[in-house]
Amino acid sequence: MVDSSYAHNCDLIMQSYPYVLVLLESSREYGCGLLRGIATYSSLYGPWNLEREIPFYLANENSSEDNDPCRWVADGIITRDTTRARQLNRSLTPVIFASYMEEHTESAARLMTNDQSVGKMGAKHFLERGFRSFGYVGYKNMFWSTKRGVSFCEELQRNGFAAECYSQSAKDSGSDMLKEQLVLADWLKSLEKPCGVFCCNDDQAQQVVRASRHADLRIPEDIGVLGVDNDEIICTLANPSISSIALNLEAAGFQAAQLLDQMMSGEQVPPETIRVEPSYVVTRQSSDISAIQDADVAAAVSFIRRNCRKPIQVDDVLQAVSVSRRCLYEKFKRELKCGVYAFIKKKRVEQIERRLIETDMSICQIALEFGFTSTDYIAQYFRSQKGVNPLEFRKQFGSSM
Numbered sequence: 001m002v003d004s005s006y007a008h009n010c011d012l013i014m015q016s017y018p019y020v021l022v023l024l025e026s027s028r029e030y031g032c033g034l035l036r037g038i039a040t041y042s043s044l045y046g047p048w049n050l051e052r053e054i055p056f057y058l059a060n061e062n063s064s065e066d067n068d069p070c071r072w073v074a075d076g077i078i079t080r081d082t083t084r085a086r087q088l089n090r091s092l093t094p095v096i097f098a099s100y101m102e103e104h105t106e107s108a109a110r111l112m113t114n115d116q117s118v119g120k121m122g123a124k125h126f127l128e129r130g131f132r133s134f135g136y137v138g139y140k141n142m143f144w145s146t147k148r149g150v151s152f153c154e155e156l157q158r159n160g161f162a163a164e165c166y167s168q169s170a171k172d173s174g175s176d177m178l179k180e181q182l183v184l185a186d187w188l189k190s191l192e193k194p195c196g197v198f199c200c201n202d203d204q205a206q207q208v209v210r211a212s213r214h215a216d217l218r219i220p221e222d223i224g225v226l227g228v229d230n231d232e233i234i235c236t237l238a239n240p241s242i243s244s245i246a247l248n249l250e251a252a253g254f255q256a257a258q259l260l261d262q263m264m265s266g267e268q269v270p271p272e273t274i275r276v277e278p279s280y281v282v283t284r285q286s287s288d289i290s291a292i293q294d295a296d297v298a299a300a301v302s303f304i305r306r307n308c309r310k311p312i313q314v315d316d317v318l319q320a321v322s323v324s325r326r327c328l329y330e331k332f333k334r335e336l337k338c339g340v341y342a343f344i345k346k347k348r349v350e351q352i353e354r355r356l357i358e359t360d361m362s363i364c365q366i367a368l369e370f371g372f373t374s375t376d377y378i379a380q381y382f383r384s385q386k387g388v389n390p391l392e393f394r395k396q397f398g399s400s401m
Helices: 004-016 029-045 085-090 115-128 143-158 177-190 202-214 232-237 249-264 295-307 314-321 325-336 340-358 363-369 375-386 390-397
Strands: 019-023 049-051 076-080 095-098 109-113 134-139 163-168 195-199 223-228 243-247 272-276 278-282
Touching: 019 029, 029 049, 029 076, 029 232, 029 249, 076 249, 095 249, 109 249, 115 143, 115 195, 115 223, 115 243, 115 278, 134 143, 134 177, 134 202, 143 163, 163 177, 177 202, 195 202, 202 223, 202 232, 249 272, 278 340, 295 314, 295 325, 295 340, 314 325, 314 340, 325 340, 340 363, 340 375, 340 390, 363 375, 363 390, 375 390
Parallel strands: 019 049, 019 076, 076 095, 095 109, 109 272, 134 163, 134 195, 195 223, 223 243
Antiparallel strands: 243 278
16 A cells, blocks of 8 residues: 555655646647657656646546646646637746647747748759659648748749649548549649659648549659658558658757746746758658659669768769760759769768768767768768758757757
8 A cells, every 4th residue: 555645745746847738739740749859858857747638538528628728727838829729828828839720829939840941852852853843732721831832832943843733721621532532633634744742741642642543643653742741650551652851840849848948937038939840851652763864864863872871972973874974964964953973962961861860870970881081071071061060960850859
């Protein structure tokens, strides 16, 4: 039997910890990633009593008011900007909104995705694979979807291309799914093939994969598909699996918890927006193809991707494709808008990024894997491409705090 005084002391200790209400969805990677970052901060600098909504299967229909988180007492709140949650901002409790319904809120603190960078990364992904026809699929009533589509189209325009755009109402997306997919299938059929289709998130990418089956279109041969959020459940259950842009969600969740901690301590925090940044593209079957028409460039790109962890040089690429240096350079400039060495460097830095974000390898270990002779050399090499050194990049985008 547990001693009553011990139990009482435990209750007092628990009551001394801050109560933080976290109203973020856990059915999608966006919310889960933020939750992991918040939990990491709590374990390192708390602990906090983290409270979430009661699961629907445990909620008592006769006491709905008691189950409403907006009525709960909390020391701080991190929430989506739903209509119900906005009333929380009128209280004196510190609140951070993860914005997805409205671009501008009255809250002094908020989490927002860098949608311009997301759209730009999506365009570059397809451009590097040699696509010359493009499409965008989004939601017409979501500001973040619109901004991603605009940025995608602007980056294509800077490279001399344009995109066809398709949008639907997020509110109507589940009302008649089969009808919507047939309409989307007709739109996909109208696109010039092969076409790189960028989707505002992984849910829309999944719809494109389904609609492509209705249209008898092959993925990725006819339609290359790229989503956003890197939701592994959605992306890997799809057939074929879906490529997606990963976001630094854990780092952003950690920063949000850090800011909330300052607010709960009574610090005067100026209005601040924590940016969720795109990290890199996780390439899966849906876009794992080269649409480059020039055979020499396609062969060179394939060689570079296979060997980019080695310290390869332009001469190594020339031996693999058997064309002159000048000829290959001109072809790369025409097809990919960059030189051979610049492409090698970009691919190597992308792989270094993956090690920094996805592993706990030291900079020295990464340097050895990629053939660098010192940590200073890899730092200089990386900084010339990304503008920051590897440690700074890991701090900004890595999941381990």
